[in-house]
Amino acid sequence: MNKNAFHQLSYGVYVVSTWDKGRATGCTANSIMQITSNPATIAVSINHDNYTNQCIQDTGKFAVSILGEQSDPGIIGTFGFRSGKDCNKFDSVDHIVKEYMPVISDACAYVVCEIIDKMETSTHTVFLGKVLDADILKKDTPMTYAYYHNVIKGKSPKNAPTYIE
Numbered sequence: 125m126n127k128n129a130f131h132q133l134s135y136g137v138y139v140v141s142t143w144d145k146g147r148a149t150g151c152t153a154n155s156i157m158q159i160t161s162n163p164a165t166i167a168v169s170i171n172h173d174n175y176t177n178q179c180i181q182d183t184g185k186f187a188v189s190i191l192g193e194q195s196d197p198g199i200i201g202t203f204g205f206r207s208g209k210d211c212n213k214f215d216s217v218d219h220i221v222k223e224y225m226p227v228i229s230d231a232c233a234y235v236v237c238e239i240i241d242k243m244e245t246s247t248h249t250v251f252l253g254k255v256l257d258a259d260i261l262k263k264d265t266p267m268t269y270a271y272y273h274n275v276i277k278g279k280s281p282k283n284a285p286t287y288i289e
Contacts (some may be wrong), residue, residue: 135149135269139189139203143245144179148214148226151176152204154269155187164255169248174205177249185238187225188194192232232264
């Protein structure tokens with residue numbers, strides 16, 4: 125099987141955020157999709173080993189910051205290659221609070237969700253979220269995973285669903 129075929133699937137680049145006992149935390153993600161429009165529902169896949177996974181379960185809510193092609197690529201590294209358990213990722217990244225959830229200021233849009241269900245796989249939790257709020261923050265083209273790999277020359281973190289050794 126040629127797992128590189130999976131890179132032909134369309135993905136975006138996002139930061140999924142929530143709270144950890146009163147401090148903002150989050151991780152880079154690429155496996156997010158709209159499930160329904162009415163009621164608006166989003167699915168997000170987070171690795172069991174990501175600290176953000178347990179924080180989302182504890183909080184019951186999450187935000188998705190949709191990164192754009194003009195977003196600072198350093199955001200991806202900050203949220204994708206370090207653990208929120210060991211550092212405060214939001215110390216170096218401007219953010220705002222929407223519907224009581226942390227959102228990256230340099231994103232082109234955001235979606236805030238409340239968990240309504242979840243599904244466990246062997247490595248990831250797929251959270252289903254009822255959309256509480258969503259808006260556009262700035263005019264920018266949403267960053268695709270292909271753009272991240274081909275233009276920015278980024279790599280996939282080990283916990284990413286698309287990681288290939």
